[in-house]
Amino acid sequence: MEHLYTLTIVIPAYNMERYIARAIESLLAIDGRYWADFEILVINDGSTDLTAEMTEACMEEFSGAPIRLISKENGGHGSAINCGIAEAKGAYFKVLDGDDWVDRLAFEALLDALRDIEVDMVVTDFTRRIPAYGQSIHEQPVDSSLARIVQSVLPTKRLPMHSLTYKTALLQEHQFRLTEGMYYVDVEYSLFPMQYVTSWLYLSLNVYQYLFGREGQSVTLVSLVKNAAHHLQVLENVFEFRQNLSDSPLKAMTDDTIASMLEVQEMINPHSEQKTELSKQTRYLREIYNF
Structure with a gap:
């Protein structure tokens, strides 16, 4: 083209x-x-x-x-x-x-x-x-x-x-x-x-x-808590992506991404209105993907 x-x-x-x-x-x-x-x-x-x-x-x-x-x-x-x-x-x-x-x-x-x-x-x-x-x-x-x-x-x-x-x-x-x-x-x-x-x-x-840090920005703590379910869905998408990598060199970068996202997810879950369900789903992702 x-x-x-x-x-x-x-x-x-x-x-x-x-x-x-x-x-x-x-x-x-x-x-x-x-x-x-x-x-x-x-x-x-x-x-x-x-x-x-x-x-x-x-x-x-x-x-x-x-x-x-x-x-x-x-x-x-x-x-x-x-x-x-x-x-x-x-x-x-x-x-x-x-x-x-x-x-x-x-x-x-x-x-x-x-x-x-x-x-x-x-x-x-x-x-x-x-x-x-x-x-x-x-x-x-x-x-x-x-x-x-x-x-x-x-x-x-x-x-x-x-x-x-x-x-x-x-x-x-x-x-x-x-x-x-x-x-x-x-x-x-x-x-x-x-x-x-x-x-x-x-x-x-x-x-x-x-x-970085303007009011309403998605990376602020308030927005992360408000949109915790979105963050979890993207995390799940990344886990699914990882499943198809086999021994690809990209796995190291993907694992680094997952580790960072899990840390954020587990920080914001307790502050969400859906904290029980989100915490349960996060634990489930860790277990089924052995992460």
Whole structure:
């Protein structure tokens, strides 16, 4: 398949009127000569606020910029990403959540690199921005000694969604789809496509700027407790995925993911209104999968 762009950036957006302009503007703040290299797909996932209008205002402000607004019925984060995968016209594919942004120089460097490589996945750094504490934590997902050397063996630790850029064909040709109507499917996004990855490259570029801890965010303790059943369902999906791996090298990464998710699940279960049932289901998963 011939691609029109080097990279597709998909922005899943549900009620992001306060943040969406920053996300888009961070991408378009780069040197204009790069605009031909990438497209921005804003997937408006049934927002009830001014997300669509704010996106349209950016499209008017940056006339000629490679932005498409796709509005759809609400289906959750996974549904928005699925829509982006189907619509993508870039050789590579990256997700940027609507309340996050990119570093200008690092994003330019990523585009430069993507033009000249042929791998299934690219891994980059990200920064966790925590405004409530005035903190910025630089996250390096893999060892720096691996930088710019094409790898065939996957890391043993799960790589966060913020660090990943996949080859679009890897997602489209395998008809990869995330679970819809569910929180925490970023775990599926950062794990399940790995079964198709045969080559990958780490670039020490601090591309993604991750806003952490805002009110209403799914990773806050309040949201985790409220959506504990969703977290458990995704955990069960990961366990099922593991069952089909046999002796795959991906099993180490999957086990790391499960261990982390189990720790979170067992922390939030006692605070949920469904604590008895959720605790029972969690124990059952441990037993039947011998974990």
